[in-house]
Amino acid sequence: MAAVLEDVWPPLDRAARDRLGRRAAEAARALGGQDIVAVALTWVDTSGITRAKAVPTARLGHAAQWGVGMSPVFDVFLLDDSITGGRYAGGPTGDLRLHPDLDRLTPMAALPGWAWAPADRYAQDGTVHPLDARALLRRETARLAADGWSVRAAFEIEWAVSRERGDGFVPACRGPAYGMARISELPDYLRDVLTALAASGVTVVQIHPEYSAGQYELSVAPEDPVGAADTAVLVRETIRAVTLRHGLAASFCPKVEAGAVGNGRHVHLSLWRDGAPASAQGPVNAMTGGDGPFGMTAAAESFAAGVLQRLPALLAVGAPSVASYLRLIPSHWAGAYACWGLENREAALRFVTGPDDERAQAANLEVKCIDAAANPYLVLAALLAAGRAGIAVGAVLPAPVDVDPASLGPADLAGRGIVRLPASLGEAVRAFEDDPVLGNALGEAVIDTVAAVRRGEIALLDGASPEEIAAATRWRH
Numbered sequence: 001m002a003a004v005l006e007d008v009w010p011p012l013d014r015a016a017r018d019r020l021g022r023r024a025a026e027a028a029r030a031l032g033g034q035d036i037v038a039v040a041l042t043w044v045d046t047s048g049i050t051r052a053k054a055v056p057t058a059r060l061g062h063a064a065q066w067g068v069g070m071s072p073v074f075d076v077f078l079l080d081d082s083i084t085g086g087r088y089a090g091g092p093t094g095d096l097r098l099h100p101d102l103d104r105l106t107p108m109a110a111l112p113g114w115a116w117a118p119a120d121r122y123a124q125d126g127t128v129h130p131l132d133a134r135a136l137l138r139r140e141t142a143r144l145a146a147d148g149w150s151v152r153a154a155f156e157i158e159w160a161v162s163r164e165r166g167d168g169f170v171p172a173c174r175g176p177a178y179g180m181a182r183i184s185e186l187p188d189y190l191r192d193v194l195t196a197l198a199a200s201g202v203t204v205v206q207i208h209p210e211y212s213a214g215q216y217e218l219s220v221a222p223e224d225p226v227g228a229a230d231t232a233v234l235v236r237e238t239i240r241a242v243t244l245r246h247g248l249a250a251s252f253c254p255k256v257e258a259g260a261v262g263n264g265r266h267v268h269l270s271l272w273r274d275g276a277p278a279s280a281q282g283p284v285n286a287m288t289g290g291d292g293p294f295g296m297t298a299a300a301e302s303f304a305a306g307v308l309q310r311l312p313a314l315l316a317v318g319a320p321s322v323a324s325y326l327r328l329i330p331s332h333w334a335g336a337y338a339c340w341g342l343e344n345r346e347a348a349l350r351f352v353t354g355p356d357d358e359r360a361q362a363a364n365l366e367v368k369c370i371d372a373a374a375n376p377y378l379v380l381a382a383l384l385a386a387g388r389a390g391i392a393v394g395a396v397l398p399a400p401v402d403v404d405p406a407s408l409g410p411a412d413l414a415g416r417g418i419v420r421l422p423a424s425l426g427e428a429v430r431a432f433e434d435d436p437v438l439g440n441a442l443g444e445a446v447i448d449t450v451a452a453v454r455r456g457e458i459a460l461l462d463g464a465s466p467e468e469i470a471a472a473t474r475w476r477h
Contacts (some may be wrong), residue, residue, distance in 0.1 A: 009135055012099075012126035021065030021379045023102055028060040031115055034098040036107055039067060041098045041119040041235060044133060046453040047079045048320055048373040048477055050233055051234045053098055057115070060100070067122060068098025069308050075131045075449055079321065079476045086457030088445035089131060095128055097122045097258050101162065104230050109199035110192075110241035118230045133377035134226065139439065140384040141225050149299070149391070150272045150283055151366075153380060155227035158372060159236050159261040160256045161186070162249045169256055169474060171214030172248050182209035182216075189246045189386070190216070196238050202231060211333075212261045222268065222364075225384060229376035232265070252477045254371040258466035262327030264334065267318075268352070270364040287363035292350055294342050295359065295398060304340065304365050305397045305435075306390015307383055308349055310371065311338045312422050316432035316454060318380050321373040322461045323473040328369060330406035335368030335403035339418045340397060346404040348421060369421060373477050378450075379475070385441030393450040429454045 012020075041063070051074055054430025055063045075089040085091065105146045107115045121129040128135045141350035146191035153251070161172040172189075175181025183190060190207065203221035210217045215253045218239075220231055238253060243250040255262040290297030296304070307314070319328055335348035342351050348369045366387055370379060389395075398417050400446060405418050412421070422428040430439060439447050441474050461469050 002220070004188075009120070009128045009138065011084045011128075012122060012127055016355070017065045017126075017171065020063045020099070020263060021100070024064030024100070025061035027102055027105055028057050031060070032055050032365075034107055036115045037112060037113045038204075039100065039105070039115045039117060040108075041097065041100050042119055042237075043074075043119050043121060044233065044375040044377060045074050045077050045220055046375065046378075046450055047077060048375045049077070049079065050237065053281040057227040062405055064096070064100055067099045068097055068119075070096050070121070072096050072129070072131070075078075076453055078453060078456050078460055079473060080460060082456075082460070084452055086449045089449045089452075097124060098170040100318045104227075106200050106234065107440060108196075110196040110238045110245070116237070117233060118233060130443060131449055133351075133375050133381065134229070135224055136442060136446065137229060137381040137384070139378045139403075140381045140388070144384060144388055145274070147276050147388075147391070149286075149388075150274055150424070151219055151225055151384060151387075152270045152272060154220055154222040154268045155228060155232040156217055156219050156264070156266045156268070157217060157232065157239070158210055158252075158265065159216045159239055160212060161189070161243060161261060162214060162227065162253045163253060165247075167471060169214075169251065173209075173211065173214055177211045178209050189248065191243065192246070193218075193239055193242045195410065196242050197235060199235060200238060202238070203234060208462070210261075212256070212371065212408040215256075215261070215263070218365075222270065225380045226377070229314070229380055240340040241381040244253050249475070251474050253323060253473045253475070254321060254373050255323045255466075255470045256474055258326060258410060259471045261332060262323075262334070262462050264327070264368065265370055265374060265376075265384065267370050267379065268364045269307075269367065269387070271300050271387070273299070283365055285360055286354065288359040293400060294353060296351075297300055299391055301397050302390040302395045303387035304351070304390070305364070305395035306341055306387045308338060308397065309390065309395065310386040310435060310437060311348055312428060312431040313435035313438055314379070314382055315422055315428035316384060316425075316450060317371060317381045318367070318370040319428065320375070320425070320454065320475055321371075322334065322425050322457055323371055324371050325422075325467060326466050328421065328423075330420075333368070336421055337401075338399040338421050338449065339405055339416070341401040344401060344403075346406070348402055351400070368413030377468075382438055382442065385438060391440075425454055
């Protein structure tokens, strides 16, 4: 299938621009009535950092109609804001236009006076930018829909809170892992996080203290893939803003401290059949009600098998930083082995059924090896492409693993076909460049640009100690 983004997003013509301008002008008047003075337009770069430009609320109509100018060089920014280059991106020339997605325009309760909208990136002629990760995800969603499938997705958000707002990290709470003491230590802060997210339209399903000192985790309700990625950005920026207002600092880095457990951003995916069977009320969750492993349907098994098969390559977008490989180690619940299992938190793919009477809604696949440096749009696009390829060939899962794979000897691992996932970013990049499914789905320009940025960051941190890698990455994402 040709990689043509215009199949999903047609070019902006004058009529479309005028409609967007009128709609945005109406939205701006409503925002003005709420004392919103500016709108932040965000996109996530190849390195996983959320970048932004902002417009006064009164200029929102013009921004929606004609876009806000930006350089395409941001596609090759590294995490320290230095710039590399690739065959398809880099250099000082050229211009793109940021267009706010008005469907997701949201007043930010955590930033009084501000609203937020994810931006779509277009060329000046109105065609979508081929390196726009949000567009890539929309295209992969459409490709599944063409075959009668949809996916519901959600990201878990882990972060660590520091009392130090300089370069170092001093945990803001000292209670035990998962301990109620950590809620008691920062109750006002956690209350304000939940209040701000609710006011911004985010449905939080749970929040809890995590393993490392100062670490918390928050889960949100599943959405369509583009909505899930948008929500991941909004949640992160809301947490960051609330944390700063409390005089604290939030780190989403995959490895905040070299000797501590890192921050993951696990992805939950469920595959749904649209409009079948005929008697069903809406889409049906293919992750349950079938004859496959633990009740999966054949299509759900193939989707999961497609993801499992491509995990080494997927790490180049799902565990995309040098610091990611300080986190992705065995026996740390990070999913360091390419295997799957029922409720196995050491497997890279954890199959979650949910309670017996809730399986029709709750059954899903958790991808545990993804971390907080990933561009949520890009990693979801790659995951959907891998799952779709699995469905296309009727891929079958190997036997599930019900132990920590690190506890198995070499012979057992080989006999079960279990391999360690890449232990370095360079190894993941090589698998990514060699993977034909991801290459066809994402396109040559994306593959080349991702590889260029990854190699630029490998060179940037070459020879650095784990402590130096953590310090260089700690406050970037």
